[in-house]
Amino acid sequence: MTERIVVLGGGTGGTLIANRLRRRYSDQHVMITVVDQDDRHVYQPGLLFVPFGLLEPDEIVKPRHEQLHDGIVFRQSGVDSVQITENTVYLTDRTALAYDLLIVATGAQLLPDETEGMTGPGWMEKVFTFYSPEGAAALHDALAQFEGGRLVVNVVDMPIKCPVAPLEFAFLADWFFQQRGIRERVEIAYVTPLDGAFTKPAASAALGGLLAEKDIDLITEFNAGEIDGSAGRLISFDGRDVGFDLLVTVPVHGGADFVARSPGLGDELSFIPTDPRTLQSEAAPNIFVLGDAANVPISKAGSVTHFEGEVLEENVARFLDGQPLDGTYDGHANCFIETGFHKALLIDFNYDTEPLPGRFPGSLGPMPLLKESRLNHLGKLMFQSLYWHALLPGRDLPGITSQMSMAGKRRPGEEE
Numbered sequence: 001m002t003e004r005i006v007v008l009g010g011g012t013g014g015t016l017i018a019n020r021l022r023r024r025y026s027d028q029h030v031m032i033t034v035v036d037q038d039d040r041h042v043y044q045p046g047l048l049f050v051p052f053g054l055l056e057p058d059e060i061v062k063p064r065h066e067q068l069h070d071g072i073v074f075r076q077s078g079v080d081s082v083q084i085t086e087n088t089v090y091l092t093d094r095t096a097l098a099y100d101l102l103i104v105a106t107g108a109q110l111l112p113d114e115t116e117g118m119t120g121p122g123w124m125e126k127v128f129t130f131y132s133p134e135g136a137a138a139l140h141d142a143l144a145q146f147e148g149g150r151l152v153v154n155v156v157d158m159p160i161k162c163p164v165a166p167l168e169f170a171f172l173a174d175w176f177f178q179q180r181g182i183r184e185r186v187e188i189a190y191v192t193p194l195d196g197a198f199t200k201p202a203a204s205a206a207l208g209g210l211l212a213e214k215d216i217d218l219i220t221e222f223n224a225g226e227i228d229g230s231a232g233r234l235i236s237f238d239g240r241d242v243g244f245d246l247l248v249t250v251p252v253h254g255g256a257d258f259v260a261r262s263p264g265l266g267d268e269l270s271f272i273p274t275d276p277r278t279l280q281s282e283a284a285p286n287i288f289v290l291g292d293a294a295n296v297p298i299s300k301a302g303s304v305t306h307f308e309g310e311v312l313e314e315n316v317a318r319f320l321d322g323q324p325l326d327g328t329y330d331g332h333a334n335c336f337i338e339t340g341f342h343k344a345l346l347i348d349f350n351y352d353t354e355p356l357p358g359r360f361p362g363s364l365g366p367m368p369l370l371k372e373s374r375l376n377h378l379g380k381l382m383f384q385s386l387y388w389h390a391l392l393p394g395r396d397l398p399g400i401t402s403q404m405s406m407a408g409k410r411r412p413g414e415e416e
């Protein structure tokens with residue numbers, strides 16, 4: 001009997017899990033179909049560099065279907081809905097796909113219209129987001145022409161993809177204007193709904209310290225409710241007001257739109273309630289969730305998606321064999337944080353352990369944790385090549401496992 005595995009979304013998660021499963025099931029008893037609405041795979045961490053002219057928009061895009069191993073069927077279509085009781089996905093091209101096992105990897109989408117005024121006057125003129133390829137390219141021109149004034153970087157609400165990316169943007173803006181020789185004419189403010197620079201205490205303190213060092217104002221607990229692009233005002237729900245000449249916003253995120261049309265699948269934000277350790281959905285035992293689409297309590301990040309993929313591959317095999325699931329995904333996440341001037345920080349954490357100082361990977365590892373270094377910056381740059389050539393094809397990265405290791409990390413109070 002042939003098992004039909006349908007993967008919704010051919011981004012980071014959908015591609016790597018389809019490739020892992022194709023390798024595992026090289027015979028034809030498992031048929032793998034990947035559905036995506038377009039054929040442009042964007043390396044999203046590269047969007048950070050486009051506004052500063054450090055990467056060209058077309059350097060971070062490749063055809064999706066070319067990232068999938070032979071034997072995987074690629075269907076280019078939108079997903080209209082999932083009907084759980086019928087084990088069927090309905091596509092916007094009016095066809096239906098029946099599945100035995102479904103993997104939802106449709107990520108998170110930007111919802112700029114959720115914030116009053118965001119896409120009104122000034123949108124793409126002095127209000128931009130670098131979270132989309134078009135926004136990042138338009139921001140490149142705006143930054144090149146900016147001659148001084150107040151640049152505000154704002155996160156409207158959590159959760160967002162890569163919660164450190166807006167901080168990286170602020171650090172790089174400081175570097176960029178220094179390079180252009182106009183830093184003293186530019187005021188930079190970082191405006192966040194959180195009570196500090198980041199969610200976890202040690203990382204928040206380290207990143208808050210860096211903002212202060214770079215003379216970037218930190219405005220916290222600011223819940224943006226309205227943007228007045230003509231007047232250059234960002235207004236919070238409690239009536240606070242931040243003026244700007246250029247606003248770099250990270251809009252509200254939600255799950256994919258078909259989730260709301262799929263009875264029983266998602267929550268009120270269209271993310272999918274998911275067991276955080278096995279990645280099985282709460283909606284049905286034969287539906288699993290990978291990456292940003294899941295509501296698991298950890299950052300929405302490519303590294304998370306990659307580590308989840310290792311456990312998910314195992315659980316797909318166990319599910320098809322009728323075995324109990326592996327519950328070992330621990331929320332492992334890691335992220336390079338670009339800080340400008342060819343340096344970066346590295347953080348490594350999971351559901352239970354906040355980012356700690358130390359070394360990575362292991363106590364003899366070359367990369368310092370929670371501390372700036374050139375090697376971390378090189379790691380960040382090298383990651384693009386690893387992404388296309390190791391992570392997406394579904395290879396394991398040497399020395400880095402889906403479970404977080406405490407080796408090399410120092411708990412508060414421990415000596416260096």
Ligand SMILES: Cc1cc2nc3c(=O)[nH]c(=O)nc-3n(C[C@H](O)[C@H](O)[C@H](O)COP(=O)(O)OP(=O)(O)OC[C@H]3O[C@@H](n4cnc5c(N)ncnc54)[C@H](O)[C@@H]3O)c2cc1C
Nearest residue numbers: 009011012013037044045079106107162291292301302303
């Ligand atoms: C600016 C920026 C910087 C980032 N930097 C980092 C970083 O440094 N490190 C890191 O680890 N992560 C980073 N990330 C996050 C990382 O890119 C994502 O977490 C990761 O891509 C999630 O993978 P995914 O498969 O869940 O979603 P995606 O890769 O976004 O894929 C989702 C796919 O689903 C498809 N889809 C959605 N809805 C439908 C539909 N209705 N029908 C058909 N197809 C649909 C989309 O077209 C897309 O291809 C960054 C993200 C951004 C935006």
